[in-house]
Each structure stands twice: as structure tokens, then as C-alpha cells.
Amino acid sequence: MEFIIFTTIIWALAFFSIYTRTQTRIAASQWVYLNIPNGSKILTEQWDDGLPIPIEQFSPSHIKITPSAMYDTDDLYKLITYHIT
Numbered sequence: 001m002e003f004i005i006f007t008t009i010i011w012a013l014a015f016f017s018i019y020t021r022t023q024t025r026i027a028a029s030q031w032v033y034l035n036i037p038n039g040s041k042i043l044t045e046q047w048d049d050g051l052p053i054p055i056e057q058f059s060p061s062h063i064k065i066t067p068s069a070m071y072d073t074d075d076l077y078k079l080i081t082y083h084i085t
Helices: 002-020 022-037 076-081
Strands: 041-045 066-067
Touching: none
Parallel strands: 041 066
Antiparallel strands: none
């Protein structure tokens, strides 16, 4: 019985530890702001919550964010539209 209680407590503490770290979308946005040059193009999935998100003194206005239709049929329009230079 003690083993079950002990492992349950350990599991609960391990699970709770995810709330002691920076949320992944915030950490990823901070990385983008610190490592991606102004004017860069970022392709995002059209159905996804895009990155970067506005945080603190940073704004995504200096980065060109283009949602890509990655699940649409590949064709010439898609190649030209999402070409990265």
C-alpha cells in the first residue's frame, strides 16, 4: 500500500512540474525574436496557432508570417507562393 501512495505522490509531483516551466509557445516565440532576423519569412500551418506570439516588448510585426496550405495539392501556384528565398 505504501508503494502505491509513494508512486502516486511522485507521479503527481512530476506532472505538476510542467507548470513550473515557461509555456512552450512563449519559449518558442522568445527564441524566434532573439534568433530570426527582421524581415524574415516564417511559414506556418494554416490551421495551427501561429508563432511567434506577441510577448512583452516583442511584436511579430517585423517578421513576415505566411500561412501555408501544406495539405493542398502540390502545384505551380503553391511552389511560387511559398518559395523561400
